[in-house]
Amino acid sequence: MGERRGNATNRSWLLIGFSACIVLFVSIASLSVGAASIPLANIGAWISHSTEGVTATERTILWELRLPRILSAVITGVSLATAGVGFQGLFRNVLADPYVIGASSGAALGVSIAVVTGLQVTYFGLGATSLMAMAGSIGIVMLVFALGAISRQTSTITLLLAGVAISSMTNALVSLLMFLNDQKAIVILSWLMGSLAGSDWQTVLVASLSSCMGVGILWSRSRQLDAFLLGDAASQSLGLDPLRFRCWVITGASVATASAVSSAGIIGFVGLIAPQIARLMVGPRHALLLPMSACTGAITMLVADAVARTIVAPTELPVGIVTALLGCPFFIALLLSRSMRGSVAT
Amino acid sequence: MTHFSTENLSFAYEKLVVFQGLSMDLRAGEIVALIGANGAGKTTLLRTMAKQLKQQSGTVLLDSRSTQKFTRREIAKHLSLMPQHEQREASLRVYDVVALGRAPHVGWWMPLRAEDEAIVQQSLEATAMTELQKRTIDQLSGGEWRRMILARSLAQNASILLLDEPTAGLDMKYQFECLGHVRRMVKERQLIAVITLHDLNQASMFADRIAILANKELLSIGLPQEVMRPDLIRKAFGMDVMVVSHPTESIPMVVPILASPEV
Amino acid sequence: MSLRAFATTLLLPLCLVGCDGTNLDHEDRIVNEDGSRNQYDSETGMTIVDKMEREITIVGVPKRIVSLSPSTTELLFALGLGDSIVGVTEHCNYPEEAKAITKVGSGTLEGISREAILNAKPDLILCKWDNHRPLVETFERVSIPIVGLGPENVDQLFEEALLLGKVARCEAQATSLIESMRARLEKLQKAAHSIAPSQRKKVFYEVWDTPLMTAGPQSFIGELLVLGNMDNIFHDTVNRYPRVSSESVVERNPDVILAPTTHGEKVRFETLANRAGWDNVAAIKNHQVFLIDGDHVSRCGPRLLDALESMIQQVYPEALTQKE
Numbered sequence: 001m002g003e004r005r006g007n008a009t010n011r012s013w014l015l016i017g018f019s020a021c022i023v024l025f026v027s028i029a030s031l032s033v034g035a036a037s038i039p040l041a042n043i044g045a046w047i048s049h050s051t052e053g054v055t056a057t058e059r060t061i062l063w064e065l066r067l068p069r070i071l072s073a074v075i076t077g078v079s080l081a082t083a084g085v086g087f088q089g090l091f092r093n094v095l096a097d098p099y100v101i102g103a104s105s106g107a108a109l110g111v112s113i114a115v116v117t118g119l120q121v122t123y124f125g126l127g128a129t130s131l132m133a134m135a136g137s138i139g140i141v142m143l144v145f146a147l148g149a150i151s152r153q154t155s156t157i158t159l160l161l162a163g164v165a166i167s168s169m170t171n172a173l174v175s176l177l178m179f180l181n182d183q184k185a186i187v188i189l190s191w192l193m194g195s196l197a198g199s200d201w202q203t204v205l206v207a208s209l210s211s212c213m214g215v216g217i218l219w220s221r222s223r224q225l226d227a228f229l230l231g232d233a234a235s236q237s238l239g240l241d242p243l244r245f246r247c248w249v250i251t252g253a254s255v256a257t258a259s260a261v262s263s264a265g266i267i268g269f270v271g272l273i274a275p276q277i278a279r280l281m282v283g284p285r286h287a288l289l290l291p292m293s294a295c296t297g298a299i300t301m302l303v304a305d306a307v308a309r310t311i312v313a314p315t316e317l318p319v320g321i322v323t324a325l326l327g328c329p330f331f332i333a334l335l336l337s338r339s340m341r342g343s344v345a346t
Numbered sequence: 347m348t349h350f351s352t353e354n355l356s357f358a359y360e361k362l363v364v365f366q367g368l369s370m371d372l373r374a375g376e377i378v379a380l381i382g383a384n385g386a387g388k389t390t391l392l393r394t395m396a397k398q399l400k401q402q403s404g405t406v407l408l409d410s411r412s413t414q415k416f417t418r419r420e421i422a423k424h425l426s427l428m429p430q431h432e433q434r435e436a437s438l439r440v441y442d443v444v445a446l447g448r449a450p451h452v453g454w455w456m457p458l459r460a461e462d463e464a465i466v467q468q469s470l471e472a473t474a475m476t477e478l479q480k481r482t483i484d485q486l487s488g489g490e491w492r493r494m495i496l497a498r499s500l501a502q503n504a505s506i507l508l509l510d511e512p513t514a515g516l517d518m519k520y521q522f523e524c525l526g527h528v529r530r531m532v533k534e535r536q537l538i539a540v541i542t543l544h545d546l547n548q549a550s551m552f553a554d555r556i557a558i559l560a561n562k563e564l565l566s567i568g569l570p571q572e573v574m575r576p577d578l579i580r581k582a583f584g585m586d587v588m589v590v591s592h593p594t595e596s597i598p599m600v601v602p603i604l605a606s607p608e609v
Numbered sequence: 610m611s612l613r614a615f616a617t618t619l620l621l622p623l624c625l626v627g628c629d630g631t632n633l634d635h636e637d638r639i640v641n642e643d644g645s646r647n648q649y650d651s652e653t654g655m656t657i658v659d660k661m662e663r664e665i666t667i668v669g670v671p672k673r674i675v676s677l678s679p680s681t682t683e684l685l686f687a688l689g690l691g692d693s694i695v696g697v698t699e700h701c702n703y704p705e706e707a708k709a710i711t712k713v714g715s716g717t718l719e720g721i722s723r724e725a726i727l728n729a730k731p732d733l734i735l736c737k738w739d740n741h742r743p744l745v746e747t748f749e750r751v752s753i754p755i756v757g758l759g760p761e762n763v764d765q766l767f768e769e770a771l772l773l774g775k776v777a778r779c780e781a782q783a784t785s786l787i788e789s790m791r792a793r794l795e796k797l798q799k800a801a802h803s804i805a806p807s808q809r810k811k812v813f814y815e816v817w818d819t820p821l822m823t824a825g826p827q828s829f830i831g832e833l834l835v836l837g838n839m840d841n842i843f844h845d846t847v848n849r850y851p852r853v854s855s856e857s858v859v860e861r862n863p864d865v866i867l868a869p870t871t872h873g874e875k876v877r878f879e880t881l882a883n884r885a886g887w888d889n890v891a892a893i894k895n896h897q898v899f900l901i902d903g904d905h906v907s908r909c910g911p912r913l914l915d916a917l918e919s920m921i922q923q924v925y926p927e928a929l930t931q932k933e
Binding site: 008092220221222223224226227229230231233234236237238239240241283284285 | 393396398417418419420421422423425426427428429431432433435436437438439442443446447449450454455480482495498502
Binding site for chain 1: 711712713714719720721722723724742743746747751848849850
């Protein structure tokens, strides 16, 4: 009987390994798509460090534009999906997403301030908008958490309500800033739509570091997240300190979200749907769910970005539009096929 | 031998006192049924004993050491509280939930060792849940779910079980089965169990001692014969009863008297 | 999401107006008449300062230019540099030759493909100084000179023409373009100012209908109204394209209503006349509602005088006929 359980877990790990291979495959495949057409042979030559036949322009496109962008897509997808799992676990609600307690509105406020004031700072090689996005999202989440903690009720509902209230206020501030600075509003708006086009090696480096930190924190909490699924009383009975748990999960999830937001702007849907797809495949155990979501998130972002930069080339679509347009039908198909087999996992 | 007691324990929500001056001394291998009217504070008492709520004054002693000095994880190694309700929507499997009982021992990130796996399997066996371990918890019946929580408490290796209305929502057969399970475990492993119950007859059937919580204090604690008295029941529940003897067992049974005398 | 929806309604009209914006009091540093800030050295190349106050060094004469705004494209063609353009946006539809040039994306920041730009192997990129800022970071990294442009009034347009003339070594064309435009502008202004002060007309320029938006004095359209001797009924607003209430239009009672053709259908006379209370507005009573070519009026490029001329023609038809 022990081995029967073992089989299920092994099967899940196999699935995760398979998905990780798909991530790798899609990454390499998307190296070859883009507004500029570069023959596959040249990409192969470039990967194998051969200088034959690859023009300087092609090399610049691959190294300076496509590769950072692909890595950025992977990091963003992984971060958003795991942050989504974190918040869904924290609120025991599969409808929660990485932006549920104000990370997106905080980031938007940060970016608006940076754009409106024309802030010109760089730190760790990150530009003002990236920095302010990161600072804004973490700042607002901390404010929400502090409010939730001050009210002495440790219930997650208080946190959620504080999040909704602060988000609305922050959104109103962003709208006000855009209204008062209408000539700069378009810059803020294009940031709000989310894009990976501006990725460079420096942002990839910083985003991957902060993403690893956030994902690592969440991963180390996977058993606690399982216990928390059973309710406050049950998890306390299992030795979980709810306040510290909440604090860690929020930290991990917001650091991951902030890293995504700082490198790609606000990209909806991935953080919501990638965990659901993963849940349908490996079930709710977080030790499996987190790596699986990371894979589904990365794949979603990679495919969406590849489509975004090719479907109406040379024009690019905002990648957030594509994630929703492509991810949604796929998710519904998966949901339907599961419910026909009579086992809808929640 | 585990020793578990409360000394002069009081709890209040802001200014609303729930109970005060509560002292109990529990011995290994005994089941204490906690009875009292709705709102008497039974659940609050259990949660205070489990350090899930912070008392206003007094102490809870676990092996002669105040639980305030324990971390939550240390407490979880000794004590398990089965709440009336748990979130059951998640499709975690029975095995996963029971295995969580090992978390206080192996920590939150270390994988389970072979001995932990063995303990989990034993706990499943002891509660007759082995066959159901691959089920997801949203597919369990009420009785199966209670047994799973019991298995988790066993896997937790808890020597103190605090069970909040473990029979609620079960039909008569499952109620007796569940309490029978608990009693067997307690006796076999010399555990301590505090169980809140609404059925007074079940209390006198399965408990070694009965504690009555009424008017914010411990009205009485003692053997069923000592506690099942019409005057005490009247004080606690505000209704008239007769106490008779069980036809076959030598235990007191509580029989309510209808308000209208002509019957 | 609601934020985004809000932003979209706020911005859609602006995108269609297509004017770049900044504060007018923004110190102009692009180029001095005497060229003191722009030095040329055949060894190290020419150093210029663009509208973003960045110093850019351009070595040699640019032969492969990517233009990321329709007005810049028009200006390049007007300077005779059309053959050097290797990439434009999908909005660059004038002159006819521009349509045949390789496209590198739509005009908005998120719609532009950096890859397509790189693939055109440019030696100079001309972008919008305000909205395209993130592009600058990318192309600075790969060491392709990128210059932020975006004139917001006639003077700035002339300065940018000079700047481009310098960069592309065609100062003569630039000077003659500016001279001919100055001459035409003077003629138009003279004609417009031949109108007696008592005959000046109050004009409402409708940028967008829902929400109702107009062009403030800070905007490029606002400047055209001033050049055309017209009385902008919303001369007292601060934003470039402020929202205004229908009520205040009725109250200020314009003699003429102007609107760009970009949303032509919506400015049918009947639609305006049917707005509550507008039947009392002088412009409606006298059928004085006119359309201006949206492409002319939304681009601060070499065709802006066409826009001015057609505005004067509509508002003061007698001024131009008198002249000729």
